[in-house]
Amino acid sequence: MSALITISLLAILVLYLGLFKAKQALLPVTLIGLLAALGLAVSQWDTFAEPIYSGMMLFDKYAVAFSAITIISTLLIFLLSKDYFERISENVAEYYAVILFALAGIIVMVSFHNLTMLFIGIEIMSVSLYILAGIKKKDFASNEAALKYFLMGAFSTGFLLFGVALLYGATGSFDLEAIRSYIIQNPQQVSPIFYAGILLMIIGLSFKVGAAPFHFWAPDVYEGSPALVTAFMSTVVKTAGFAAFLRLFMVCFSPVQSFWIPIFVTFAALSLLVGNVTAVYQQHFKRMLAYSSISHVGYMLFAMISLNSESDSSVFVYAAAYSVASIIAFAVLIVLQRQVGNDSFDSFNGISKKNPFLAFTLTIAMLSLAGIPLTAGFIGKLMMFSRALAGYHIYLTVFAVLNALVGIFYYFRVIIAMYFRPAERNELVVSPLFKFVLAVSAIATVILGIYPDLITRLI
Amino acid sequence: MESVIQSIQGVPLNHYILFSAIIFTIGVIGVLIRRNAIVIFMSVELMLNAVNLLLTAFSAYRGDASGQVFVFFIMALAAAEVAVGLAIIVMIYRNTNSTDINVLNRLKW
Amino acid sequence: MEIILLLIFLPVVGAAIVGLLGKLELAKTVAFIWSLFSLGLTAYLLSEFDPGAGTQFTVDYPWFLSMGSRFNVGIDGISMILVLLTNGLIPLIILASFNHEYKNPGAFYGLILFMQTGLLLVFTALDAFLFYVGWEAALIPIYFICAIWGGPNRIKVNIKFFIYTVAGSLIMLVGMIYMAQQTADKTYDLQSFYQASLSAGAQSWVFLAFFLAFAIKMPVFPFHTWQPDTYTEAPTTGTMLLSGIMLKMGIYGAIRWLIPVAPLGFAHWGPTVLVLSIIGIVYASIIAFTQKDVKRLVAYSSIGHVGLIAAGIFVWNLNGLQGAMIQMISHGVNVVGMFFILDIIIRRLDTRDTDKMGGIAKSAPTFAIGFLIVLLGTVALPLTNGFIGEFLLLMGVYNYNIYAAAIAGLTIIFGAVYMLRMYQRVMLGDANEATLAFRDINANEKVVLFIICGLVILIGIYPNPILNISEPAAKSLIDLVNGKIGNVSSF
């Protein structure tokens, strides 16, 4: 809770800093604040947490772990933001604040214990993201991304709310515990309204995480938004979305899983297919990452199809692995966009010669995303496959394997371009902060890949 | 007031649900068939109001106030969304002189 | 410090050191010396090794407990052979590459040493997950070696190789996860795998899942099409690593992780696999007849030879298995020698086309002798290493079925045909301008060739020490499987 308060206050403080033109202080203050929030969040580590504020929030290990990973990711992204917003607009402080607001919403999302909080958390995050997607005001792509995201997001919110309403209608409460006990007490005559509510919730949440067939917004919005925002969306936001998704279904709906598991199987398969296959043909790194993020949603959905005590840590590991790797990818993307002005695969040609460090870290990221052993991404995939097989979804797993192969193909395009293709290019300059982010993320990826028990047994 | 209360007594809950669903669907259709971003947005508002009504009906049915409280939050959200959404639309209009969503399809494939 | 940890992780430390040397030419020397350390360590291990004592030097640390995996390694006779092969061949391969000026040698040799650790993990792992990690850890470096330093068509060929291989291993991974969930204690432990009781149907599937990975790696017909292209396009050092050591991963996997893990699956699919292996022998040999690209020719010949090894394994008797063990070493030595020789030729003539060669024996008599000895090893002439393996393998196949042995035995004839044809086209006949100017081998090449030829003959004359290392382990594996299959006579 104190993390949430810290972040909210931090956002306001940042706004004030902006007001007083203390631009130089923005980044340090934000970083320090986030570190403080991180410390406060972690200090709440408690195995026997109880819901607080009339059952609105529950800061259990799950919530703390996901808060921590989202805060850390945000930290890393902020480290990349130096000079980034300055180029877009004068109102840097506001952007910082909006990101922090979004993060506050995310903290709410991962620790909700009441549908009200879920709803408010999601909306804080979404509204902030609508804004962030459109911060390049003169840029058509950014405009388009903002509008698309906004209209479709608002539309999907309608479904989410309808679902909430139906759940309320069936159970008479917004409290997760109450909803769960409703199912357990009426195992035979669960109201059809309740099932319809679940379906509508699935629609709403699937949209937020970008699972097929509700993924259509994702590639366009990811492409159109500024790279840093896309990084935030595809890492922190996705992680939070999944955390909320999983929490809701684990706590509330697990007794009726036979009803919704086939849906997730279908969604997982569709997401894998659409994400991976479409990514193959992409010519631009950013859009490729957008599609690939859809495919990762597919993998993460595996955790939903056989729920047990390991599902949460599976998603956690996967999300963590995916986040760090994506941050590297986006960091490189930002460097490229700034210095080459282009993010097509051709612009990666021969990076290994001019900047081996950049190439090396990006290679680790790509290997991790592709799920190659000794990287965190592999551990994530392994745990997801494990989940699927624990539910005897063998065909789905084999299908996922085939898709993973397709994934390797397009991730390796980057590696191929960097290492095996020659190119006349200028030296790429990587600022120390970027270097720091790249190094930390790469090291984290490898360490988690080599000794996964560091985080797999957290939750 | 009593007569009013009397009059509501007896309307089956499912008629409220049906009614909300219809309004909701009309909102969805509106989103589907219109090109003007503002009108689309208004259709979304229609959907939200359908939900509001449903929540209130449930709330009344169960004699539980929390449903109505939730409506407040939805209204707060609606307000926030309207502010942001209209700002976005205005921003786009400045760039394209249009609020037609079909104009905005550069990002594709 | 457990010695086995040193054995496994020494190369990776070397990889880091060599990698840091970057563009310095010193890197190759350091890498060579480092690989000699490993070799020395292996020699020490060998002196301490007791073939009859089962798995030795075991180390068991908690590692990835949440998935039920431990860092559990150890060496038994079968592993010992492969550790010996790996650590013996890598110094040789590094030495063989000395005549190349690879750009960025630090990275090049660092990758080789990194790969060594992966290979050693594969050959010593007693935990499926660890095995898988090693399996892939060996693949990544070789992919980079081939794709960075390879021929003009390297990108396309290598991505295919990589994806193809990973396809197999991912399916294997699925099989492993499935197996782990079926074990009593939900772990990836090898012994738990052995003790898991699955239905015959489930074992069939597990068998197929594992087999696919191994079949692609070996490669077994019809999963072989990546191989000639990759061998052709890879830098020779990469080809040596691939053919000399890497493909033994598949064979080793079949011995340790396939047949004992899914014995009933093996009982069901074994004959089919055997047929595939034998088809592979004949098929690849026939293709080799008319190949004009020398590297491609040897690539196809390797498919044929490996087909025989696979056949020897899938008949699952002592002769076949022991034949496979010794043939793995022999094939490693021979194929590395063969590619080394081809590399000498290709480097000097700048072509791989046999039509542009001929008469080299005249300009380079010493080289011709070395070539001939390696060639004789390859065609399994008695008193060379190839004979021991092929004799035992064919005998193993014969014990299973005489017709299978007769067809598999065609390799003896076909091997002679294409190898001698190549030798004739390359070394004999009229010389042309290019081959007249052919320099005979230099000191470094002489040393490498001498070592290889020495091994070819030494193993051929006195193979028993090697056979003795693996025999008890092979026996106990066979007993294990036969005990599980039950009615052995049907198989």
Added chain:
Amino acid sequence: MNLFYLVAFLSIFFSLLVIFSKNPVHSVLYLIVTFFTFTIHYILLNAQFLAIVNFIVYMGAIMVLFLFVLMLLNLNKDTEPMKSNLIKIAGVVAGLCLLVTLVGSLRAVDTSAPIVLKNPGIGLVKNLGKVLFNEFLLPFEVSSILLFSAMVGAVLLAKKDPK
């Protein structure tokens, strides 16, 4: 009881007008009417406070904002390029499909008890306030972040950059 059906009919009628009228300004006006019918519904449901809030916030503030923007952007003509009829029909069909499946999956349409107001007082400010500031205090506070964020964002986006 019949009043409900009458008002419901009006709601549906006007909401249809909202989506089918060509002029956006008309749409807004119809929407305001629709919202007014909703206010009546709230009253019928004994949710007096909601009715008032709906009247003030939605009709008063939000819809005016819409209208304001429409006027600002000079969109008060019926020249909006409509989608082709095909798409319209497809949209309507899709919407009806949605309705059918939605209602179908609710399956509650003909098997539920009529609403009986157990606790007629819940809709009063006094009671709602108690719930809001006890149980729902946290969401209430947190929603301030939502509004704050939206506020900042709206300013940020709508403001003309000096550059």
Added chain:
Amino acid sequence: MFTHLVWLIPLLPLIGFLINGLGRNVLPKSAVGFIGSVMVLLSFIVSIGIFTELNDSAVKSVVYPLFDWIQVGDLKISFSFQVDPLSSLMLLIVTGIGFLIHVYSIGYMHHDSGFAKFFAYLNLFVFFMLLLVLGSNYVVMFIGWEGVGLCSYLLIGFWYSNPSYASAAKKAFVMNRIGDLGFLIGIFLIFSMFKSLEFSTVFSQAANLAPNNNIIVLITILLFIGATGKSAQIPLFTWLPDAMAGPTPVSALIHAATMVTAGIYMIARSNILFTLAPFTLNIISIIGIATALLAATIAITQTDIKKVLAYSTVSQLGYMFLGLGVGAYTGAFFHVITHAFFKALLFLGAGSVIHAVSNEQDMRSMGGLRSKLKITYATMLIGTIAISGIPPFAGFFSKDEILAHAYEHNKLLWVLGVVGAMFTAFYMFRMLFLTFSGKFRGTKEQEEHLHESPGSMTFPLIVLAILSIVGGFIGVPEVLHGNHWLARFLEPVFYASSTKVHETAVLDHNTEYVLMAVSVIGAVMAAIIAYVRYSKNGHVPVPDTADRGALANLSYNKYYIDELYDFVIAKPLNLLSGFFYRIVDKTLIDGIVNGFGKVASEASKGLRLLQTGNIGFYIFMMIAGIVALLAYGFLNI
């Protein structure tokens, strides 16, 4: 005492090989020749010692183990040597004739730049041949078996710059390999049947078996296949004539005296197995006589002096197999010995001729050499008489023994054998007269160059000529009042077989005399015809371009068997190779593999079109998804 030195016998040539091989660039030619010859000579001396010891000793078979070679489970193959009458005799032949040929080569190869290499190869050959002979089990024998094949390959391709020579070498190796596969599988069968590969164990077990055991029949057929490869029998004989590409001493040593008789040696060694398989013996005799006749008819029209001798060798080998097939193991081996003498002699003589006429091998360009090459002529005459089976020269006794047994077995075989013998006499004398009588038909330079060979070459000729004359007396049959020492000496080896054979009525002496007379007369008549045609009338074969007549053409072109093999085996295999590579591998299998990739990228091209960029469309798709989802719920609640 000498028996314990048996390991020296192969070791010495091996040492010679190593010294000559490693020092080939350093050692002077004289040293090379000396070392090469002396090593074989020393082996010969040891062999003589062993032979005499064995002759005196009561123990007729000694196994001398060296070390365990391959050991897997119950398969134990030791590297060990066996000394018994059969191997001791063979040792004498190999080392003895080997020594003579080494000496001969000093002169013959003197001008060749690969002198040291040549001697190294020769020594290596002797080493492997001795392994073959000495091996106490089938696998050690197989080592030698393949090893000699290798040396044959190396020596045929000695002048490898000539592509056709290199091809001939390859052909020899491959054809041998075909046989070797049969041999190898035979070995496997033997092991699975007897659980051992040691001769002593196998044969003692086999002696207790009943005849016509199916597995034994199969084993013997497979072993025989091995023998056909090594000993150039139908259908694997075509390599031997081509093998004449090698230097002549090689032809003498390997392709006449020693290696090609390995098949006979092997069958003689395994005689008990073959005796148990009459079916196989019939096949052997049929193949033997067929080969003998086929080769003889080809030899008649050949014009290359070495080709004639080569086909003659094939033909004589056919006789030996005939002997084996009719159960005349002793006779067959007897013929091995005598054939070694006179065929080595003939080849060396031919070498001397070729040496004299500046490497010309076509007899059409020779003639009238009698006066210039006196020693060569005399020795070759002796050899020719010997091979023609004219008493009392060596060939007579051995051939007669085989024919007598053939008669006993089947009259037709005898008839064919005699016909073959007549052919033999004819083409051998034809060769002799074409070469030595008449006038010289070569070029002027060649004529001026004509000279008798040096002493190192004529010495072996003389020794061999003597052996060709007297060699037959080791096996004078009882009917000619001899005591057939050879048969008695070899008795321990063939004892088990002889007890198995139901000796039918032994031929009475009169029949035998008649048989002998018929064959001798036939041979003499053939010789006379040859004399009349080629010496008296001075007939010279027509040049290649001229018309020959169908039969002669068929014979001259070796019945087109090479072309047939090429057409039936080589061409289809090459076509198959191309088909497999281009169609099956590249198009089909690789096509499927690449197809996966293509499907993915094509699917990608298609799928991405769904992402139209149009919000309306997106929402429409979402609604479609929602409807589907709700429909699912509707059906499943």
